[in-house]
Amino acid sequence: MTFSRFVLKIVPNRKRNRLLAVLFLVLLVAIGICGYWWMKTHMGRQVAPLTVETVKAGVPRYLYTIDGKTEETDAINSGKGLMGPLAVTVSSDYVFVADTGRSQVQVYSHDGEWISTWGKGKLNYPFAMTYADRRLYVADPNLMELFVFDDRGDMQKSLLNKQRLQLTSGKQGEIIRPTAVQVGADNLIYVSDVGNQVVLVMDSSGKILRYFGGSGTTEGKFQYPNALYVEKKGKVYVSDSNNGRIQIFDQKGQFLYMINGSQGKSGPLALPRGLAVTDSGIIFVVDVFSHSLRAYDEAGFELWSFGGNGSDHGRFDFPNGLCLDSGGRIYVTDRENNRVEVFGY
């Protein structure tokens, strides 16, 4: 028996029609509310892929913030917030943020909902992270360690153990002080080291295979390499912070070229830190002292820069870390604003 016939049976004509109309309206409104809610939570976060044309066309839009705050809780006191976050990295399920001011890592869902805290009591100064192969790597330059967490947040091992770098000359260098970590498509772990001002390459057991760089201001030398990106094809991009430039090397560690921003509209990079490169070759970099996010093309030509010091969305206060997810979202840790800002097209 259909619904209308059922209604026909119970109620007389006019009343039935009115009732049906009301029910229909209620249904429409319900669908409308559901649709709006769905759109608000999902459509607003859908982004376009980061192709060269998209990025060249203009700056990305602000999508949302991850800071652990909800209507009910004060983020810091609830333990779900951030204090001086310096690094961010993502997996398909989670967003990991280094809650550096409180010596721990906060784990959020992609919607920004707090899930868990990792590394409490074990970390001192989580400075950089990367997620690869179901493991979270955390570089702690105060403890001079590279920690590896498994999928459940348990610390599996530390890969550096405060060791000194064995130099090719046979002598012992300084104790390795890691400031960035990335895992290449070759499954090797790349680590930037400000103790010796080099980039190290090691295997998954922590054995150092080779290194390149050295302290200095000339080509191929570093002054505080604070961030790294290893692209799938093997090129290594290094944020050579105190030299105000990004240096690009091939897989073997041979210097290829550098970008210092001096040709661009925004001028030279003041203190480049977090960086990431799209598959299409676009380089995104955080410039701390100008409180901005910049984009350069493969040739080093500046595409745009936005930000400036402030706390509105679209402004930053000592931004530091940067990562991209596979969907095209750009995550920036905004240290003094105690949040992660997410942008996209």
Next chain:
Amino acid sequence: MMRIFAKRFLLLLILGVIMCLSIFLQVQVVKADVLQSINDVSVEIASPDNQPVNTSQIQLRWLSVPPVNGGIISYDIEKSTNGGLTFVPLTNITDLAWMDNVPNYSNVIYRLRSKETVGETTTVSSYSRPVNVYPPSVNVHDNYMSNTNLCKTCHITHNGETAQLLNEPTASAVCLTCHEGLTNSKYDVTNGYTRTAGGIARSLGGAFAHNGVEGDPWNGASTTSAHSFDETTAVSAPGGMNVNQTMGCTTCHSAHGTGNYRMLRSTITVPTAPNTLTSINISVVAGAKTDDPSVGETPVYISGMETLCQSCHADYTAAAGAGGSGPGTPLGSQHGTPGMFRHPVNIAPAEKALTTTLPLEGTSITRDNTDKMMCLTCHYSHGSLVKDTNISTVVAGDGTSIETKVSSNLKRLEGMNVCQDCHKK
């Protein structure tokens, strides 16, 4: 009558002419100029190829000094690696640049002076401000000559948030953007860490606001008492005028370097009587040794530290009733607590046949007990992390009422171990 006036007028005229002539002549006399000293030294730190491992190359550069007696100008460079206790002459050169190799993560102090040689006679200028170096880091506070872009890290020309054109709402907020542990800076004053070759070590000043972290240099302890530095909370100094003031980093430190140890201010303005502010000169000569780069700094206090503390805490260094010799006349009379007996400062443990492990101030090379006590012997300057449930007696500003409160009072040791360390009862 006219003749008398005429005579006097003539006398006055002659006197006037003589006065004018003497002024004119004065200008003609050549004044004996003092030889200029060097106070603007730029430092560059590099590690070129073939640099010995774990060392950096320091390059000092300065501007030339004109001769005052037509002689030949040269420059003396001296170096100290024991916190400024002794300086060793390195060289005398006529160039305006000098290079030296220094082990990484070690404190080195240079001082320079100009020298003029005329025939057999040599005159020297006074020494430059100490040039502090801790490779591989560059000290951004004292290197404006070589890199004026450094101004931008703290100042903003057209959108300043303070009258000093700072880029944050308070001076302390500016300092903390680099010094609260979220950068590669040498000092983290919030957590009380100093960067060393081996990671991090305890900072000499203690920690302003450290929440214990397991396994860290403070063994997981948290700050229990500290000087206020938020520029918002009004506090009054025990042993000082009963006046409430806010405090910040710039109460004691100057961001631009003054020649004093740790960039302490060279003058400080404090209330010394109701509605009266007095400017006091501060001269603190001290350093920090780094005998083992992985261990961190060991303080070497040479002179003047109590002049800073006594600016606000004047009564506690006053001599009256204490028996010890204070470091000179306190400002005006004692402020809040006149006539009370004090534990003496500026007295050496050796004078009473005592020994201590706590820091003393003086010039002995071996840092023995002939050096004298001062405020920092028993107290941290920034904050203490000792656990203490000791009830302290604090005399309120009017000298009559007694307050008691629980505080670790920035002491270096738990309980009253600062007493036991010397007195060994």
